[in-house]
Amino acid sequence: xxxxxxxxxxxxxxxxxxxxxxxxxxxxxxxxxxxxxxxxxxxxxxxxxxxxxxxxxxxxxxxxxxxxxxxxxxxxxxxxxxxxxxxxxxxxxxxxxxxxxxxxxxxxxxxxxxxxxxxxxxxxxxxxxxxxxxxxxxxxxxxxxxxxxxxxxxxxxxxxxxxxxxxxxxxxxxxxxxxxxxxxxxxxxxxxxxxxxxxxxxxxxxxxxxxxxxxxxxxxxxxxxxxxxxxxxxxxxxxxxxxxxxxxxxxxxxxxxxxxxxxxxxxxxxxxxxxxxxxxxxxxxxxxxxxxxxxxxxxxxxxxxxxxxxxxxxxxxxxxxxxxxxxxxxxxxxxxxxxxxxxxxxxxxxxxxxxxxxxxxxxxxxxxxxxxxxxxxxxxxxxxxxxxxxxxxxxxxxxxxxxxxxxxxxxxxxxxxxxxxxxxxxxxxxxxxxxxxxxx
Amino acid sequence: xxxxxxxxxxxxxxxxxxxxxxxxxxxxxxxxxxxxxxxxxxxxxxxxxxxxxxxxxxxxxxxxxxxxxxxxxxxxxxxxxxxxxxxxxxxxxxxxxxxxxxxxxxxxxxxxxxxxxxxxxxxxxxxxxxxxxxxxxxxxxxxxxxxxxxxxxxxxxxxxxxxxxxxxxxxxxxxxxxxxxxxxxxxxxxxxxxxxxxxxxxxxxxxxxxxxxxxxxxxxxxxxxxxxxxxxxxxxxxxxxxxxxxxxxxxxxxxxxxxxxxxxxxxxxxxxxxxxxxxxxxxxxxxxxxxxxxxxxxxxxxxxxxxxxxxxxxxxxxxxxxxxxxxxxxxxxxxxxxxxxxxxxxxxxxxxxxxxxxxxxxxxxxxxxxxxxxxxxxxxxxxxxxxxxxxxxxxxxxxxxxxxxxxxxxxxxxxxxxxxxxxxxxxxxxxxxxxxxxxx
Numbered sequence: 001x002x003x004x005x006x007x008x009x010x011x012x013x014x015x016x017x018x019x020x021x022x023x024x025x026x027x028x029x030x031x032x033x034x035x036x037x038x039x040x041x042x043x044x045x046x047x048x049x050x051x052x053x054x055x056x057x058x059x060x061x062x063x064x065x066x067x068x069x070x071x072x073x074x075x076x077x078x079x080x081x082x083x084x085x086x087x088x089x090x091x092x093x094x095x096x097x098x099x100x101x102x103x104x105x106x107x108x109x110x111x112x113x114x115x116x117x118x119x120x121x122x123x124x125x126x127x128x129x130x131x132x133x134x135x136x137x138x139x140x141x142x143x144x145x146x147x148x149x150x151x152x153x154x155x156x157x158x159x160x161x162x163x164x165x166x167x168x169x170x171x172x173x174x175x176x177x178x179x180x181x182x183x184x185x186x187x188x189x190x191x192x193x194x195x196x197x198x199x200x201x202x203x204x205x206x207x208x209x210x211x212x213x214x215x216x217x218x219x220x221x222x223x224x225x226x227x228x229x230x231x232x233x234x235x236x237x238x239x240x241x242x243x244x245x246x247x248x249x250x251x252x253x254x255x256x257x258x259x260x261x262x263x264x265x266x267x268x269x270x271x272x273x274x275x276x277x278x279x280x281x282x283x284x285x286x287x288x289x290x291x292x293x294x295x296x297x298x299x300x301x302x303x304x305x306x307x308x309x310x311x312x313x314x315x316x317x318x319x320x321x322x323x324x325x326x327x328x329x330x331x332x333x334x335x336x337x338x339x340x341x342x343x344x345x346x347x348x349x350x351x352x353x354x355x356x357x358x359x360x361x362x363x364x365x366x367x368x369x370x371x372x373x374x375x376x377x378x379x380x381x382x383x384x385x386x387x388x389x390x391x392x393x394x395x396x397x398x399x400x401x402x403x404x405x406x407x408x409x410x411x412x413x414x415x416x417x418x419x420x421x422x423x424x425x426x427x428x429x430x431x432x433x434x435x436x437x438x439x440x
Numbered sequence: 441x442x443x444x445x446x447x448x449x450x451x452x453x454x455x456x457x458x459x460x461x462x463x464x465x466x467x468x469x470x471x472x473x474x475x476x477x478x479x480x481x482x483x484x485x486x487x488x489x490x491x492x493x494x495x496x497x498x499x500x501x502x503x504x505x506x507x508x509x510x511x512x513x514x515x516x517x518x519x520x521x522x523x524x525x526x527x528x529x530x531x532x533x534x535x536x537x538x539x540x541x542x543x544x545x546x547x548x549x550x551x552x553x554x555x556x557x558x559x560x561x562x563x564x565x566x567x568x569x570x571x572x573x574x575x576x577x578x579x580x581x582x583x584x585x586x587x588x589x590x591x592x593x594x595x596x597x598x599x600x601x602x603x604x605x606x607x608x609x610x611x612x613x614x615x616x617x618x619x620x621x622x623x624x625x626x627x628x629x630x631x632x633x634x635x636x637x638x639x640x641x642x643x644x645x646x647x648x649x650x651x652x653x654x655x656x657x658x659x660x661x662x663x664x665x666x667x668x669x670x671x672x673x674x675x676x677x678x679x680x681x682x683x684x685x686x687x688x689x690x691x692x693x694x695x696x697x698x699x700x701x702x703x704x705x706x707x708x709x710x711x712x713x714x715x716x717x718x719x720x721x722x723x724x725x726x727x728x729x730x731x732x733x734x735x736x737x738x739x740x741x742x743x744x745x746x747x748x749x750x751x752x753x754x755x756x757x758x759x760x761x762x763x764x765x766x767x768x769x770x771x772x773x774x775x776x777x778x779x780x781x782x783x784x785x786x787x788x789x790x791x792x793x794x795x796x797x798x799x800x801x802x803x804x805x806x807x808x809x810x811x812x813x814x815x816x817x818x819x820x821x822x823x824x825x826x827x828x829x830x831x832x833x834x835x836x837x838x839x840x841x842x843x844x845x846x847x848x849x850x851x852x853x854x855x856x857x858x859x860x861x862x863x864x865x866x867x868x869x870x871x872x873x874x875x876x877x878x879x880x
Contacts, residue, residue: 127835136854268878391567391873415855418870430836
């Protein structure tokens with residue numbers, strides 16, 4: 001859900017290189033995952049939940065060992081000059097490990113998506129038809145140096161009956177190696193194959209490339225991280241990919257907005273957590289609401305340390321002592337992931353819709369209004385994964401929307417859109433039962 | 441649903457070339473489609489159905505013109521030495537055009553998938569949440585020289601609220617040009633944009649490549665045709681693709697099968713229509729059933745003109761005068777799409793499952809049995825889009841399974857699996873309504 005870097009305008013790097021030895025090693029890993037996935041596909045919920053709880057317990061027991069391995073990563077990261085933010089995401093403490101383990105236990109409490117009958121009927125000719133939810137098989141995950149994601153992804157894959165092949169950022173490789181070992185022992189302890197959770201971190205960047213190309217072995221690949229990582233995976237992969245995460249999210253304050261409602265929604269959308277994909281990056285204000293809303297809003301934003309990049313009409317409404325940096329087109333395009341906000345005054349709802357159509361990444365947009373017709377048009381015409389009416393953009397989150405845990409937020413339209421929970425890690429199978437039926 | 445060629449073992453050709461001018465032209469077409477898709481997304485079912493009926497009427501009125509254009513294609517095809525089968529698929533007659541028009545009218549009678557609320561609830565904090573089915577936007581389609589697919593794809597896209605960018609085989613380009621013109625006029629007559637259905641045939645192969653790379657402009661690309669075409673698209677495309685069609689389908693006659701039920705299922709699966717992806721290509725027979733089933737089955741197959749490629753145990757059971765060609769591994773891998781059938785005697789259900797796991801393309805497999813436990817295991821362990829129990833493989837078809845029309849049969853697990861009907865041409869949007877809700 002969160003992105004470490006944001007560079008929507010960055011030049012695509014040349015395709016990363018593949019190495020034959022690494023390719024074979026990664027394909028062998030994926031084949032073992034495929035074999036393991038068969039055991040997972042027919043495992044009962046009871047067994048999978050027991051595995052999740054065993055994994056949680058084992059992580060807590062192994063916390064000292066994990067923290068030691070993590071210290072190695074941290075030391076290497078410091079030597080390599082990683083930023084404070086990246087080092088913080090990389091760091092594990094006994095408390096953080098306990099929280100990660102608790103997330104696995106919460107996963108155990110969620111319903112099993114596998115086996116759900118999505119559709120079913122008896123056809124006129126007597127054929128009994130049902131479409132049943134089944135695991136994807138092998139789920140690949142490419143992410144950054146955040147060891148908590150290793151556990152998270154392993155847990156979500158397991159609960160949905162999938163084997164996981166994980167490639168975390170190499171800066172976390174010592175931590176990930178120990179974590180995957182611990183998880184594998186927990187799996188074995190309940191009779192599931194350790195190969196259900198494997199890491200390919202040791203193969204570095206070439207391993208990630210081999211995973212992207214492991215067609216026929218990887219049923220779904222989910223990249224999670226910054227825009228560069230996601231774009232590389234989307235461009236390179238020949239296996240099915242779900243694009244996640246980039247969120248250039250808009251809050252539109254309509255002519256008919258209640259300023260007392262609009263301000264908390266704006267502040268929450270922008271400042272409640274800045275480095276995440278569902279944070280707001282642009283504020284659009286209807287011209288009729290601008291004079292009544294913007295002065296107070298700009299003051300509040302400045303008070304929260306937000307740098308406003310505004311158009312001329314915004315600047316004209318700034319109270320004395322509140323700075324507005326002149327906005328350029330680049331600002332409309334940018335997912336800041338920081339205490340920056342682009343602000344533009346628009347002449348109409350149409351102009352707001354046009355701005356969003358032009359610049360949005362299709363993640364989340366919010367309208368604040370008391371006008372039913374405006375709300376209806378916004379919901380119908382904004383083509384994003386989530387559309388909020390009188391609510392913060394920060395609600396686009398699997399946990400907040402009641403889906404339970406999430407593996408990422410899809411910004412593409414195929415397969416899954418918005419928060420991807422357990423059901424989005426499954427596919428379906430048609431089961432057709434007859435009594436000797438043949439086609440006429 | 442049907443494939444013209446089958447070469448699962450063919451060497452991948454080098455990536456096809458792109459041309460800058462063609463790329464720009466195709467991207468401009470896709471951008472126009474994107475604009476048109478906005479009108480379609482909010483069009484009511486009444487308008488879309490009126491358009492489908494207008495399209496049907498217009499095709500019938502324009503039949504003489506279409507047949508003339510088709511004659512040009514046929515003449516060029518004959519000169520180029522196209523096979524009888526390909527020429528037949530290419531040929532249009534007034535009767536065929538009437539049938540194509542009728543299919544559009546049937547589409548009008550199907551429910552509209554757009555607007556369906558897939559999930560909905562009110563969260564504990566009072567947020568009203570609903571997941572609504574919406575169109576994908578722009579659907580691309582790359583297919584062979586079959587002008588009926590042009591109409592079919594345009595109709596399915598329209599009914600599901602999508603704009604279509606179509607690239608048919610160049611052998612059908614004269615027919616397609618006229619058809620797309622006629623469809624565009626029909627769209628305009630009901631107030632919908634003609635750009636909702638566009639062809640890029642004029643740009644040839646480079647146009648197809650540009651479409652595969654039109655990321656951000658094409659929301660879903662569906663290849664339909666032979667294995668080579670599909671593999672090229674899957675390998676080259678950077679836009680989201682659904683892989684369709686290759687069907688190396690198996691019929692397994694279990695130890696507990698009733699031979700009187702197994703024979704009609706086998707014959708229907710193999711011979712009812714041979715050139716299609718849901719036809720059976722391999723028969724597996726449990727050793728305990730072989731002596732009681734195979735002699736009669738081999739005789740019936742020979743009588744229907746089917747060439748059997750069998751293992752040694754199969755050959756040993758062939759009645760006098762019935763030839764069995766010795767099978768090689770290549771036979772297990774081949775989607776014949778012809779009057780050929782690979783036949784193997786297996787020692788157990790496990791051996792049948794292992795054979796299917798190794799060789800199946802994940803399309804459709806059937807078991808014939810009266811043993812509940814065997815049926816249950818087959819359904820649970822065969823990882824294909826469709827699993828038939830005591831029914832012909834030929835039922836894997838949108839029309840047969842009651843989904844209405846279909847745009848193809850997906851053999852991948854992401855997004856859609858099995859017959860792709862109207863719902864599979866849509867995505868969803870989360871709509872969240874609050875009263876000033878912010879995240880704590």
